[in-house]
Amino acid sequence: MSDFSEAFAAALALILNFESSLAEIVGLSLQVSLVAVFIASLIGLPLGAALAVFRFPGRKTLVVILNALMGLPPVVVGLIVYLILSRSGPLGTLGLLFTPTAMIIAQTLLIMPIIAALTRQSTVQLWHEYEDQFKSLGAGPGETVTALLWDDRFNLVTTILAGFGRASAEVGAVMIVGGNIDHVTRVMTTTIALETSKGNLALALGLGVILLCLALGVNAAAYLINEAALKRHG
Amino acid sequence: MDKANNTDILPLELKDVNFEVGGMRLIKDMTLTLNAGSSTIILGPNGAGKSLLLRICHGLITPNSGSILWRGPSRNEAGIYQAMVFQRPVMLRRSVAANLHFGLKSRGTPKAERDRIIDDMLQITGLTRLARSPARALSTGEQQRLAIARAWSLKPEVLFLDEPTANLDPAATHAIEETIASIKQSGTKIIMSTHDLGQAKRLADNVLFLYRGRLLENAVAADFFNRPKNDLAQAFLKGELLWWNRKELKTPAELKHRDVLKK
Numbered sequence: 415m416s417d418f419s420e421a422f423a424a425a426l427a428l429i430l431n432f433e434s435s436l437a438e439i440v441g442l443s444l445q446v447s448l449v450a451v452f453i454a455s456l457i458g459l460p461l462g463a464a465l466a467v468f469r470f471p472g473r474k475t476l477v478v479i480l481n482a483l484m485g486l487p488p489v490v491v492g493l494i495v496y497l498i499l500s501r502s503g504p505l506g507t508l509g510l511l512f513t514p515t516a517m518i519i520a521q522t523l524l525i526m527p528i529i530a531a532l533t534r535q536s537t538v539q540l541w542h543e544y545e546d547q548f549k550s551l552g553a554g555p556g557e558t559v560t561a562l563l564w565d566d567r568f569n570l571v572t573t574i575l576a577g578f579g580r581a582s583a584e585v586g587a588v589m590i591v592g593g594n595i596d597h598v599t600r601v602m603t604t605t606i607a608l609e610t611s612k613g614n615l616a617l618a619l620g621l622g623v624i625l626l627c628l629a630l631g632v633n634a635a636a637y638l639i640n641e642a643a644l645k646r647h648g
Numbered sequence: 649m650d651k652a653n654n655t656d657i658l659p660l661e662l663k664d665v666n667f668e669v670g671g672m673r674l675i676k677d678m679t680l681t682l683n684a685g686s687s688t689i690i691l692g693p694n695g696a697g698k699s700l701l702l703r704i705c706h707g708l709i710t711p712n713s714g715s716i717l718w719r720g721p722s723r724n725e726a727g728i729y730q731a732m733v734f735q736r737p738v739m740l741r742r743s744v745a746a747n748l749h750f751g752l753k754s755r756g757t758p759k760a761e762r763d764r765i766i767d768d769m770l771q772i773t774g775l776t777r778l779a780r781s782p783a784r785a786l787s788t789g790e791q792q793r794l795a796i797a798r799a800w801s802l803k804p805e806v807l808f809l810d811e812p813t814a815n816l817d818p819a820a821t822h823a824i825e826e827t828i829a830s831i832k833q834s835g836t837k838i839i840m841s842t843h844d845l846g847q848a849k850r851l852a853d854n855v856l857f858l859y860r861g862r863l864l865e866n867a868v869a870a871d872f873f874n875r876p877k878n879d880l881a882q883a884f885l886k887g888e889l890l891w892w893n894r895k896e897l898k899t900p901a902e903l904k905h906r907d908v909l910k911k
Contacts, residue, residue: 546708547738551754551802552727561750565741647741647782 417615424616425623436617440624443601446514446588447581450521451529455574458526462533463559466541477534483527488520492590495520499591512593517601520587525577532573537562568643572636579632583625656805657720657729658684658837660705665714667700675700675711676861684805686853687838689869691845693884696858698841699735702808705839706732720805728755731799732808736815737791739783744775744794747783751798765801773797773827789820796824800831807831809840813847825850845885849873857881 428436465477497503499511499519510516540562548558563570585603592599594608602621609618660682667675675697682688682705690698703709705716707727718726740747748766757765770776773793778786783794792812799807809828813821828851832838842848848855852869857878864878876882 544738544740546703546732546734548754549708550706550730550732551751553750553754557754561740647784 421615421619425618425620428616428620429623436620436624438597439600439602439605439621442514442599443582443603446517446601447521447578450518450525450581451574451578453518453522454526454529454577458529458577459533459563459570460559461526462530462535463537463562465530465534466538467558467562468555477531480527480531480534484531486524486527487586488524488584488588489586489590491520491524492587495523495587495591511591512595512599514592514599516591517588517599520591521581521584524584524587525581528580529573529577532576533563533566533570536569536573537566540566568640568647571639575632575636579629582628655684655720656722657718657726658682658805659719660806661715661717661719662705663715663717665704665711665716667697667704667709667711674861675704678714678863680856680863680866682837682839684837687832687840687851688854688856689848689852690839690841690856690858691843691848691884692841692858693843695860697861698843698858699810700861701856701858702732702810702839702841706730706808708732728802729805730808731802731804731806733792733795733799733810733812735811737788737795739786739791739794741784742782743780744783744786745770745779747794748798748801751802755802757802769797769801772800772830774823787820789816789823792816792820792824793827796827796831800827800834800836804836806837806839809838811841811843813842813844821847845887857884859884 465473465480495516496511498505499508499516500506501511510519544562544565548561553561583603585607588594588599588601589604589607592601592604594600594604600608602625606618606621606625609615609621662678662680665675665678666673678701690701692698700709704711707716707730717723720726720729722729740750742750745766748769749762752762752765766779767776770779773796775790775794775797778790783791786794792815796809796812812828813824816824825847828838828840838851840851849869852872855865855867855869855872856863857865857867857872857876857880859880865872865876865881867877872881873885876885
């Protein structure tokens with residue numbers, strides 16, 4: 415037990431001093447996950463809204479696949495991206511394996527389906543309400559998708575934050591395609607896994623606390639934004 | 649402008665229009681012509697097919713058979729000469745002014761004109777002080793006024809209104825009826841459904857009386873209200889239709905059909 419409390423004290427000291435090794439890891443984690451969320455949103459938001467609005471052959475199949483992909487295991491995504499980016503893979507010549515870019519690609523693939531599927535679920539309700547009015551006004555396809563995304567913006571913030579939560583918490587994909595290389599591709603989750611097995615509990619716990627706070631902060635933000643939106647728009 | 653002589657898309661002709669869902673015919677052999685200039689009120693009890701008829705005319709629903717023909721010179725782009733107001737106003741999650749802006753933008757009104765039209769519309773409908781408020785925070789009456797302003801701002805030749813005052817109190821209803829009268833004054837053809845007889849008397853030039861998907865009477869308002877030809881219309885005007893049964897004319901199949909509808 416004293417081991418644990420010592421480790422915890424050391425962890426707090428690490429956080430309070432914001433040591434450079436810790437800062438580097440937290441920084442890279444945020445950078446990778448934020449860029450992945452940004453790219454995934456850029457694709458997933460319009461894709462989700464388009465699936466809510468447009469009728470075309472194969473739409474239902476696509477929706478089912480997208481929903482299934484929400485539960486995609488990170489290690490499988492890691493493996494697939496690894497195979498594509500490895501020397502003998504189709505994109506091997508780019509030399510991206512074991513770089514932060516590879517980690518961004520993996521996380522983007524991981525969370526894009528989540529953002530798209532949740533966006534569809536959310537905007538489809540709004541579309542039921544708007545459909546006749548939009549058809550009556552003669553709104554074009556682009557206009558319709560943009561309007562749905564804008565009018566559903568407060569729900570979609572929660573969707574994006576859910577994607578961010580998933581990205582920042584996953585360890586399997588970034589471990590495989592990043593390789594957990596010190597000062598290059600080491601992020602919070604991979605460090606925790608490594609340092610725990612090495613017995614360096616202080617760093618692992620310190621990062622664990624930061625991750626938890628991040629999750630808490632993200633959820634609090636989502637909650638507050640929704641509250642404000644409800645108050646304003648009903 | 650004198651719409652009676654100089655129309656864009658009117659008159660509108662419906663020929664043998666049928667619409668069915670799951671084997672139930674909800675609009676039956678509807679044939680009629682709607683001309684410019686006069687206000688047409690579609691009367692009938694709940695389930696008569698009033699909303700369906702409006703939606704079919706406006707092009708939101710495609711009938712199973714029959715044709716809907718705009719006869720005016722701009723018939724090929726008939727959509728942009730029409731607008732519709734729904735029973736429950738559809739409010740975008742934006743400000744009042746932004747709701748008007750969305751309509752104008754969708755119709756391709758030039759940017760330079762939008763702000764002026766929005767200001768005018770807000771003023772006419774008395775919503776200026778609410779321009780910046782979120783539309784969904786408005787009362788139902790104010791929302792419906794905004795919905796009508798949004799439709800009117802498009803300067804339609806034909807305005808469809810689907811029981812626009814069904815959920816409103818008398819004061820709000822009065823405000824809406826005044827606005828509708830102004831829209832008619834501006835030369836727009838009003839095609840509106842209602843089950844409110846008083847309202848129909850106040851606004852109608854012509855009346856279409858629908859009952860269970862059939863057009864039973866198509867008459868000038870004065871004639872309809874004073875001397876309705878159809879016996880069901882007579883009962884409706886006396887307020888008796890809801891419990892009135894024309895037993896001698898009903899086949900077993902029709903009775904069964906009615907039971908299905910009830911369920």
